Amino acid sequence: MNFKIFIVDDDKNFIETLRDSLKEKDINAEIKVSSSARESFETLSSYVPDIIILDVQLGDMHGMDFMKAIKASKRLNSVPVIFISAKYTEPADRAAALLAGAKAFFSKPVDIEELWKEISYYIRNRK
16 A cells, blocks of 8 residues: 655645655655645545645645644544744744644755655554
């Protein structure tokens, strides 16, 4: 069975770079992407990923509000969320994200190898 990764970011260049980098890892993964909260919620209405990589600052919703909606969903609340952000990079931002339920927080530009280590942990420990 494929590991399902859902990337939510309004930066299409970042999405493309991340998707290409993950494909190079030669994992058996299905990678879906979305560039808005609205589109993401449509996708998540019928799709449950194994992990969500979520930009904090989406064009149509703050990532923290997006994550609160995920955590309020019985179907999605156990899906690990990894936050990424170019703007919210202070230690207080990281702490707020982790306290809200994120499993990790990466500042852009993202170190792909460090992000890969985090994703690998969830691939190895998937239930």
